Amino acid sequence: MSSRQSSSTTRDLRFYLAVLRRHKLPILLVAGVTLAAVAAYTLQQTPRYTSTTRVLVRSVGVNSWNYRLETADMPTESAVAKSEPVAAVVAQNIGSQDKPAHLLSGLHVSIVADTAFLDFAYADPHPQEAQRMSQAFADAYIQYRTQQAEDMVKQLRGPIDDEISASMDSLRRVTKALGNVDPSRTLYITNLSSDKAYVEGRIGYLKQQLLPYDQAATNGGDVMTAAGLPTSPSSPSYPRNLELGLIVGLVLGMSVAFVRDRLDDRLRGSRDLDQRMGAPILATIPKIPTWKKRELAVMITSEAPKGPVAESYRTLRTNLQFLASDKDLRVIMVTSPAAGEGKTVTVANLAATLAQTGKRVIAVSCDLRKPRLHHFFGLNNQEGVTSVLAGSSSLPQAAQKPEGFDTLRILASGPTPPNPAELLGSAAMDALVVDLRAYADFVIIDTPPILAVSDALILSSKSDAVLVVADAESTPRTTISHTREQLAQMGANIIGCILNDFDPTQMRYYPYTGSYYYYGSYGYASHDAESASADADPNGHKKAAQKPAAPEGGKATRADEGMWHP
Numbered sequence: 028m029s030s031r032q033s034s035s036t037t038r039d040l041r042f043y044l045a046v047l048r049r050h051k052l053p054i055l056l057v058a059g060v061t062l063a064a065v066a067a068y069t070l071q072q073t074p075r076y077t078s079t080t081r082v083l084v085r086s087v088g089v090n091s092w093n094y095r096l097e098t099a100d101m102p103t104e105s106a107v108a109k110s111e112p113v114a115a116v117v118a119q120n121i122g123s124q125d126k127p128a129h130l131l132s133g134l135h136v137s138i139v140a141d142t143a144f145l146d147f148a149y150a151d152p153h154p155q156e157a158q159r160m161s162q163a164f165a166d167a168y169i170q171y172r173t174q175q176a177e178d179m180v181k182q183l184r185g186p187i188d189d190e191i192s193a194s195m196d197s198l199r200r201v202t203k204a205l206g207n208v209d210p211s212r213t214l215y216i217t218n219l220s221s222d223k224a225y226v227e228g229r230i231g232y233l234k235q236q237l238l239p240y241d242q243a244a245t246n247g248g249d250v251m252t253a254a255g256l257p258t259s260p261s262s263p264s265y266p267r268n269l270e271l272g273l274i275v276g277l278v279l280g281m282s283v284a285f286v287r288d289r290l291d292d293r294l295r296g297s298r299d300l301d302q303r304m305g306a307p308i309l310a311t312i313p314k315i316p317t318w319k320k321r322e323l324a325v326m327i328t329s330e331a332p333k334g335p336v337a338e339s340y341r342t343l344r345t346n347l348q349f350l351a352s353d354k355d356l357r358v359i360m361v362t363s364p365a366a367g368e369g370k371t372v373t374v375a376n377l378a379a380t381l382a383q384t385g386k387r388v389i390a391v392s393c394d395l396r397k398p399r400l401h402h403f404f405g406l407n408n409q410e411g412v413t414s415v416l417a418g419s420s421s422l423p424q425a426a427q428k429p430e431g432f433d434t435l436r437i438l439a440s441g442p443t444p445p446n447p448a449e450l451l452g453s454a455a456m457d458a459l460v461v462d463l464r465a466y467a468d469f470v471i472i473d474t475p476p477i478l479a480v481s482d483a484l485i486l487s488s489k490s491d492a493v494l495v496v497a498d499a500e501s502t503p504r505t506t507i508s509h510t511r512e513q514l515a516q517m518g519a520n521i522i523g524c525i526l527n528d529f530d531p532t533q534m535r536y537y538p539y540t541g542s543y544y545y546y547g548s549y550g551y552a553s554h555d556a557e558s559a560s561a562d563a564d565p566n567g568h569k570k571a572a573q574k575p576a577a578p579e580g581g582k583a584t585r586a587d588e589g590m591w592h593p
Contacts, residue, residue, distance in 0.1 A: 046284055046285060046288045047281065047284060049284075049288070050283075050284035050287060050288065053280060053283055053284055053287065054277065054280035054281055054283070054284050055280065056280070057276055057279050057280035057283055058273060058276030058277045058279070058280045059276070060276070061272055061273075061275055061276030061279060061280075062269065062272045062273050062276050064272070065268055065269060065271070065272025065275075065276075066268075066269060066272065068268075069263045069265055069268045069269070072262070072263040073152050074152065074260035074262070074263070075150045075151060075152055075157075075260060075261060075262045076150065076151060076152070076153070076154040076157045076257040076259075076260055076261060077148050077149065077150045077157055077257055077261035077262075078148070078149055078154070078157040078158040078160075078161040078162075078254045078255055078256065078257050079146050079147065079148045079149075079161060079252070079254065079255075080146070080147045080161045080162050080164070080165035080250060080252060080253060080254040081139075081144055081145070081146050081147075081250070081251045081252035082144065082145045082146075082147065082165050082168065082169065082248045082249065082250055082251065083143055083144055083248055083249045083250075083251050084099045084101065084104050084143045084144070084145055084172075084247075084248045085099070085143075085246050085247060085248050085249065086098055086099050087099075087172065087173075087175075087176035087179075087243075087245055087246070087247060088176065088179070088243065098143075099143060101138045101143065101145075102138070104145060104172075105136050105137070105138055105145060107168070107171075107172070108136045108145055108147065108164070108168045109131060109134055109135075109136045111127040111128065111131070112127075112171060113164065113167050113168050113171050114127030114128075114130045114131050114164075114167075115127050116167035116170055116171050117130055117160075117163045117164055117167040118130060120163060120166070120167060120170075121159070121163050130160070133149050133150045133151050133157070133160065134147065134148070134149050134160070134164055135148045135149075135150070136148075144251065145168075145248075147161050147164045147165045147168070147254075148161065149161035149164060149254075150261060150262065154256055154257045154258070155256065157254075157257060158254045158255065158256050158257070159254075161254040162250075162253060162254040165250055165254070166250070168247070168248070169246075169247045169248045169249070169250070170247070171247070172247025172248060173245055173246060173247040175247070176243070176245035176246075176247060177245045180240050180243040180245060183240060184237055184240040187233055187236050187237055187240075188237070190233055191230060191233045191234065191237075194226050194229050194230045194233065195230065197222075197226045198223065198226045198227060198230065201219055201222050201223040201226060202223060204219050205219045205220065205223065292503040292504050292505055293500065293501065293502065293503055293504070294497060294499060294502050294503075294504055294507065294526075295504075296499070296526070296529075297311055297526045297529075299504065300497050300507060300524050300526055301524065303504055303507040303508055303511065304495055304497075304507055304510070304511050304521065304524050305511060305521070306495070306521045306522060306523050306524050307523050307524070308523065308524050308525070308526055309342075309343050309346040309347060309350075309494070309522075309523035309524065309525060310339050310340065310342045310343035310346065310525050310526075311339060311499075311525075311526045311529050312336060312339045312340070312343075312369070312373070312525060312526065312527045312528065312529060313335050313336050313339060313529055313530070314499075314500075314528050314529060314530040315327060315336055315528075324372075324375075324399065324402035324403040325372070325403075326375060326376065326379065326403050326404070327340075327372075327376060328340050328341075328376045328379045328380055329379065329431070337376075337380075340373075340376040340377060340379075340380050341380050343373075343377055343380070343525060344377060344380040344381055344384070346523065347359070347377070347381075347494075347522075347523075348381075348384075350492070350522050350523070351469070351492075354491075354492075354522075355491070356491040356492045356520075356522065357464055357467070357468065357469055357470060357491055358460060358463065358464055358470045358472065358489070358490045358491045358492075359469065359470065359471050359472065359490065359491065359492050359493075359494060360472045360474055360483070360486050360487055360490035360492070360493045360494070360519075361373055361374045361377070361471060361472065361473055361474065361493075361494045361496060362474045362475075362476065362477050362483040362487075362493065362494075362495060362496070362510075363476050363477070363495065363496040363497065363498075363502075363510075364476060364477055364478050364495075364497065364502060364506035364507060364509065364510040365476045365478060365479065365502070365506060366397075366475075366476050366479060367498070367501070368476075368496050368497055368498040368501070368502055368527060369496050369498060369525075369527035369528060370473060370474070370476075370496040371394070371399045371400055371403070371473050372403065372527075373494070373496050373525055373527065374390055374400060374471050374472075374473040375390065375400060375403035375404070377471055378390035378435055378437075378469075378471045379432065379435060381435075381468075381469050381471070382432045382433075382434045382435035383432075385434060386434060386468040386469055387434045387466070387467045387468045387469075387591060388434060388435050388436070388467055388468065388469045388470075388471065389426060389435075389436045389437075389438055389463055389466060389467040389469075389470050389471070390435070390436070390437050390438070390471045390473065391412060391438045391463065391470060391471065391472045391473065392411060392412065392437075392438065392439050392440040392473050393412060393440065393451060393472050393473060393474050393475075393482065393486055394440060394473055394474055394475045394482070395412065395413065395440050395441075395443060395444055395447035395450065395451070395475075395482070396443070396447055396475055396480065396482075397475070398411075398439065398440035398443075400437065400439065400440070400473050401427075401437060401439040401440075404427075404429035404430075404437050405429070405430070406427045406429060406437055406439060407427075407439070408439045408440060408441065408442075409439075409441075409442075410424070410425040410439070410441055411425055411438055411439035411440045411441030411442075412425075412438060412439070412440050412441050412459070413440065413441035413442050413443075413444050413450065414441040414442070415438075415441075415455075415459055416450055416453065416455045416456060416459060418455075422438070422459070422462050422463070422466065422590070423466075423590040425438055425439075425441070426438050426590055427439065433591075434591065436467075436590060436591075438463075447480070447482055448480065448481050448482055448485060451482050451485050451486055452485045456489065457489065460489050460490075466590055472486060472490060474486050477495075477510045477513055477514065478506060478509060478510060478513070484513060484514070484517050484519075487514055487517050487519035488517050488518065488519065490519070490520075491520065492520045492521075492522040493514060493519045493520060493521045493522065494521075494522065494523055494524070494525060495507075495510060495514075495521060495523075495524045495525070496524070496525045496527050497524060497525070497526055497527065498527050498528050499526050499527065499528050499529040499530065500528055500530065501528075
């Protein structure tokens with residue numbers, strides 16, 4: 028087997044194991060229900076007792092020069108033993124009024140391999156009846172077979188017996204004639220004497236012919252082991268039935284698992300997302316087991332900065348910076364096919380990690396219908412995008428500085444407008460994007476889902492690049508394809524995807540991006556040592572505090588200083 032074939036076989040095996048692992052609960056449920064059904068059915072069955080009689084089958088027939096005694100044909104004898112003629116003999120012997128078919132219902136005849144033994148096993152709810160019927164069938168079979176042998180011998184010797192009887196009559200007539208003949212009739216006497224001698228010789232010959240029939244084997248068989256009284260039921264077999272029920276249940280459960288997996292339209296990992304979106308996977312965000320209530324905003328890069336999830340967001344940041352350096356991408360729109368797939372949490376954590384590098388970052392909440400971005404930073408939504416577009420606030424006034432981030436500003440959505448799509452497609456929005464580009468190194472825009480409303484499609488044409496977030500556990504593959512088609516029609520620049528909420532313990536087979544799985548074992552230096560090292564110059568002296576750098580491409584203006592003043 029080639030290495031390629033071996034690798035393919037390994038992947039197939041891992042795929043099957045992954046399917047079984049993902050659907051283990053339905054498998055166990057089906058197996059449990061099947062096992063319970065089998066157990067209930069078994070408990071409802073009437074116990075039956077089985078008694079067995081063993082019979083040695085004898086060869087029957089005439090052993091002579093023209094008839095050879097043959098060994099019994101055991102399959103034929105087994106069929107005879109469970110035939111209605113034998114059952115009729117049983118009914119006659121025990122005085123039963125039941126029909127032969129009814130008597131045969133509890134009988135099982137088997138051949139002991141490579142022997143001339145037949146086992147007559149009879150099952151009945153009553154042990155005494157099982158014993159009686161097993162013995163009765165064995166005796167009836169021997170009786171029936173013996174009677175058949177005797178009838179055969181009688182039929183074969185019948186012509187000879189008839190000829191002997193006729194010859195005896197002839198001998199009596201000749202003898203009587205010799206007693207009444209005139210002595211002077213010598214020639215006649217001679218002829219009669221010759222006839223008598225011939226008849227006597229013929230009778231002697233015929234009696235010799237009868238000797239094989241007199242010695243014929245007519246015993247149909249012998250009981251070698253009499254029927255015993257059973258002490259425990261032979262059926263139902265509880266261990267066997269439960270074992271079979273478990274096996275059948277597991278097979279059914281696995282069949283259900285593979286059918287469900289076949290019908291499941293959800294993504295099959297990062298490779299599936301990559302192929303369907305036609306864009307590389309920039310990061311795979313692990314599932315956060317402790318984040319049970321998704322309606323609560325959790326800033327994981329701040330609450331657990333050394334965990335695997337935070338590392339995944341830093342991987343996203345690194346990949347995005349690499350792409351941006353080549354193509355001058357500054358306005359990045361983040362969206363998803365449907366709601367609840369993690370686009371807003373991605374915007375919040377991506378903006379935070381970018382700001383940690385010293386870049387000036389503005390996170391903009393353009394989800395004007397259900398805004399959530401401000402919740403992740405504990406900010407208010409009184410002013411924001413709609414305020415700037417309406418002219419009631421300037422961009423520096425509406426942008427809020429979250430605690431702990433000097434180079435990060437959050438532009439909330441602001442008061443909810445009656446016409447979000449028209450507002451985002453207006454000339455004022457174009458002007459706002461131009462201002463945002465001038466103020467910041469990176470502008471990260473949070474939008475509504477692509478397939479829900481048209482807002483994201485409108486903003487895609489105003490952005491330098493688009494990132495698509497998909498949930499590893501819930502996003503259907505068809506929605507990914509539709510998202511790609513919608514964005515392609517708008518001429519959007521899709522630079523990458525993020526696979527969110529990925530659980531490697533449930534989808535271990537599927538490939539994924541990133542090495543977060545090993546971060547916990549690598550460890551970090553202590554916080555104090557890391558901070559001291561970062562704040563010291565090469566000579567060990569503490570560095571002076573620095574102001575945030577101006578946006579790339581030019582010096583900071585007065586408006587810049589107003590927005591980015593610590």
